[in-house]
Amino acid sequence: MASEPAEATFAFPPALSREQEDEFRDLDREHGPEFALSRTATAVSGHWTIAALERTYTERGIQVVNFEKGKGEDPREWTKAKKWFVTFTTAFLCTSAALGSSIVCESDMSGPVPDLHTTQEIVNLTVTCFVIGFGIGPLFFTPLSEVSGRRLPYILSMLFFFIFTLPSALARNAATLVIGRQLAGLAASAPICNVGGILADIWAIEERGIPMATFSFAIFIGPCLGPILGSWIGQEAGWRWIYWVLFIFTGCATVLTLFMPETLASALLKKKAKKLRQETGNSNYRTLEELEGPSFGELMKTALWRPLEMLFTEPILAFMTIYLSFFAFPIAFVEIRNLSAQLGSRLCDRSMINFGPHRIRIIVSR
Numbered sequence: 001m002a003s004e005p006a007e008a009t010f011a012f013p014p015a016l017s018r019e020q021e022d023e024f025r026d027l028d029r030e031h032g033p034e035f036a037l038s039r040t041a042t043a044v045s046g047h048w049t050i051a052a053l054e055r056t057y058t059e060r061g062i063q064v065v066n067f068e069k070g071k072g073e074d075p076r077e078w079t080k081a082k083k084w085f086v087t088f089t090t091a092f093l094c095t096s097a098a099l100g101s102s103i104v105c106e107s108d109m110s111g112p113v114p115d116l117h118t119t120q121e122i123v124n125l126t127v128t129c130f131v132i133g134f135g136i137g138p139l140f141f142t143p144l145s146e147v148s149g150r151r152l153p154y155i156l157s158m159l160f161f162f163i164f165t166l167p168s169a170l171a172r173n174a175a176t177l178v179i180g181r182q183l184a185g186l187a188a189s190a191p192i193c194n195v196g197g198i199l200a201d202i203w204a205i206e207e208r209g210i211p212m213a214t215f216s217f218a219i220f221i222g223p224c225l226g227p228i229l230g231s232w233i234g235q236e237a238g239w240r241w242i243y244w245v246l247f248i249f250t251g252c253a254t255v256l257t258l259f260m261p262e263t264l265a266s267a268l269l270k271k272k273a274k275k276l277r278q279e280t281g282n283s284n285y286r287t288l289e290e291l292e293g294p295s296f297g298e299l300m301k302t303a304l305w306r307p308l309e310m311l312f313t314e315p316i317l318a319f320m321t322i323y324l325s326f327f328a329f330p331i332a333f334v335e336i337r338n339l340s341a342q343l344g345s346r347l348c349d350r351s352m353i354n355f356g357p358h359r360i361r362i363i364v365s366r
Contacts, residue, residue: 054288062284063282064287065269067269073272074265075261075263083211087199087211090154090195090198090260093195096191096253097222098221098223099222099225099229100184100188102224102227103227104230110123111234111238112239116174123177126178129181133186135189137186137188137190138189138192139304139307141153141189141194145190145194146197146264148267149263150201153194154190154191154194155257155260157189158190158191159254159257160184160186161254168243169243233245269289270287273286
């Protein structure tokens with residue numbers, strides 16, 4: 001069987017070789033060849049190739065800016081140490097974001113009721129509002145990361161997560177506590193929704209196994225550790241110290257974001273093209289992303305519609321969304337079975353960890 005050509009067509013086959021993915025990753029994946037056909041005038045056997053697009057623009061006097069091989073400009077050519085620094089940093093940010101939602105668990109949520117002179121139902125909103133913010137944030141941070149790059153959304157999101165955790169620790173009324181949690185959840189959503197893109201920026205397909213496993217571990221360790229830490233801190237030091245610990249943790253994560261390099265190839269190329277325009281005075285230096293990429297409005301449309309589409313068309317996603325949304329585990333162990341907060345939180349974590357693929361197969365078979 002003939003090997004795949006090194007020059008990828010402007011389509012988007014279901015599985016890409018390393019060479020093909022290198023061709024595709026800087027261009028729009030949503031519109032495919034139709035988008036290119038409406039913008040250029042050269043076809044190659046009914047498909048578009050990256051080289052054909054570059055030739056078309058070169059003939060028009062446009063200087064298409066690319067990475068220079070072997071100079072470390074391309075994130076795929078970074079050293080292993082630099083790649084793993086980015087991987088572990090993003091994993092740590094994901095853990096801090098996930099910890100923010102689970103550290104305030106049911107077993108210690110009664111603490112603010114007498115201190116803030118409010119009801120238990122209002123205090124329960126500290127979790128509800130945080131998770132709502134978690135769901136809304138990606139609709140804005142995802143398209144922003146495709147336009148401005150990965151680094152800016154990370155810095156802004158972690159900085160605001162850090163800032164809006166403070167009102168919850170200092171709250172003198174229920175409104176401050178709930179609104180602070182709502183804004184903190186909105187800000188904390190960026191690390192989780194953008195980390196997959198960062199790993200794809202720096203790791204080739206055949207190298208992503210362990211980095212993706214690291215990301216998955218970071219995502220699930222937060223909800224597992226959160227109830228345990230929250231229960232112990234709440235009982236031993238009071239409910240405010242839960243937010244102080246989270247404030248310190250997010251502060252460390254925010255500092256780490258300042259050392260993260262930009263990983264999005266299109267953003268790096270735009271920066272290079274801008275520098276070349278300034279140095280040479282030639283305004284014809286452009287990137288393919290600037291010439292062929294989607295607008296911010298088109299990215300927003302995709303970001304708003306695709307989550308809903310996947311939620312109702314992917315059974316496994318819908319099932320796991322319902323399961324992970326089930327906040328009554330601590331209630332079942334602590335309130336109904338009258339276990340201590342520490343023991344109840346440990347049983348809650350064990351029930352989540354043991355819910356593996358074999359349980360899903362049993363449910364589906366029935």
